[in-house]
Amino acid sequence: MTFIRQFAAETAEAETGLFGALGIDVRLLILQIIAFLILVFLLGKFVYPWLMKQVDERQANIEAAAEAATSAQKSAAESQEQTAHLLAKARKEAAEIVSTAKLESTEIMIASEKKAKKSAERIVSDAHSQIDKDIANAKKELHNQTIELIALATEKVTAGALDGKIDNDRITKALKESQ
Amino acid sequence: MARRVSRRVLAEYVAEVIVGGGDMPLTTQQLAAHLVVTRRTKELDMIMRDVSFILADKGIVSGTVISAYELAQETKKAIQSYVADVSKAKSISLSYQLDQAVIGGYKVSLPGSQIDRTISHQLTQLKTRFKKV
Numbered sequence: 077m078t079f080i081r082q083f084a085a086e087t088a089e090a091e092t093g094l095f096g097a098l099g100i101d102v103r104l105l106i107l108q109i110i111a112f113l114i115l116v117f118l119l120g121k122f123v124y125p126w127l128m129k130q131v132d133e134r135q136a137n138i139e140a141a142a143e144a145a146t147s148a149q150k151s152a153a154e155s156q157e158q159t160a161h162l163l164a165k166a167r168k169e170a171a172e173i174v175s176t177a178k179l180e181s182t183e184i185m186i187a188s189e190k191k192a193k194k195s196a197e198r199i200v201s202d203a204h205s206q207i208d209k210d211i212a213n214a215k216k217e218l219h220n221q222t223i224e225l226i227a228l229a230t231e232k233v234t235a236g237a238l239d240g241k242i243d244n245d246r247i248t249k250a251l252k253e254s255q
Numbered sequence: 256m257a258r259r260v261s262r263r264v265l266a267e268y269v270a271e272v273i274v275g276g277g278d279m280p281l282t283t284q285q286l287a288a289h290l291v292v293t294r295r296t297k298e299l300d301m302i303m304r305d306v307s308f309i310l311a312d313k314g315i316v317s318g319t320v321i322s323a324y325e326l327a328q329e330t331k332k333a334i335q336s337y338v339a340d341v342s343k344a345k346s347i348s349l350s351y352q353l354d355q356a357v358i359g360g361y362k363v364s365l366p367g368s369q370i371d372r373t374i375s376h377q378l379t380q381l382k383t384r385f386k387k388v
Contacts, residue, residue, distance in 0.1 A: 246359065
């Protein structure tokens with residue numbers, strides 16, 4: 077630094093022309109130019125590449141993030157669309173199921189009604205049949221009891237009307253007839 | 256200990272004695288003694304039934320007549336004649352019993368057959384014929 081100051085002081089003393097008239101210190105200007113170039117060189121050599129690299133990375137990250145966001149948005153949109161499609165499909169299927177269930181329930185109700193009607197008819201028919209059977213049995217029982225009563229009455233009447241002589245005569249007559 | 260004799264042999268022996276006119280009281284005693292000794296008194300009815308069958312085969316028929324009232328001699332003769340005609344037997348021996356349950360008519364029980372001309376039997380037949388099953 078000391079060397080630069082000395083050089084600047086010497087240069088200032090030597091040149092006092094146009095620049096001096098303008099109030100510009102040529103040596104100082106040169107030094108500043110050199111310092112600037114050195115600074116530019118250093119910046120270009122060490123700082124700008126790192127900075128540009130950082131900027132590029134940042135830009136790449138931002139682009140990637142933007143792309144991911146776009147992709148996510150697109151995916152969300154697709155997902156939404158798919159969800160809507162699935163919902164529509166599910167609604168349609170649900171509607172079909174409900175419709176089928178209604179139809180089946182109606183068919184089941186009709187079948188149940190038919191079955192119940194058939195069962196009722198069969199019960200009535202069985203009841204009629206049983207009643208007819210019971211009536212026939214009762215008639216038969218009445219008939220048989222009447223026969224029993226007639227036989228009993230005949231037995232009593234015959235026993236009352238019969239005596240030894242009549243019986244003997246009847247037996248003799250029957251034997252003669254059979255011979 | 257007496258030897259066990261079959262029922263058939265006993266019946267044939269008794270039947271032979273009856274047909275041959277042997278000593279019936281003695282035969283009866285012998286049969287009774289044999290049955291008592293061999294503890295077969297319960298077989299007596301069956302032996303007598305066998306005897307009846309054997310006698311019937313030999314033309315000697317014994318039977319029972321059941322009636323509700325006492326039968327007159329003429330009626331008895333008519334029944335005997337009828338039984339002789341039906342069974343084709345040489346000799347017929349009938350015993351008579353009274354049973355009010357038959358109401359009227361007669362029933363002759365012979366070995367292996369029966370002639371039922373009672374009113375109760377006829378009523379039963381009528382009932383059976385007209386009853387509905």
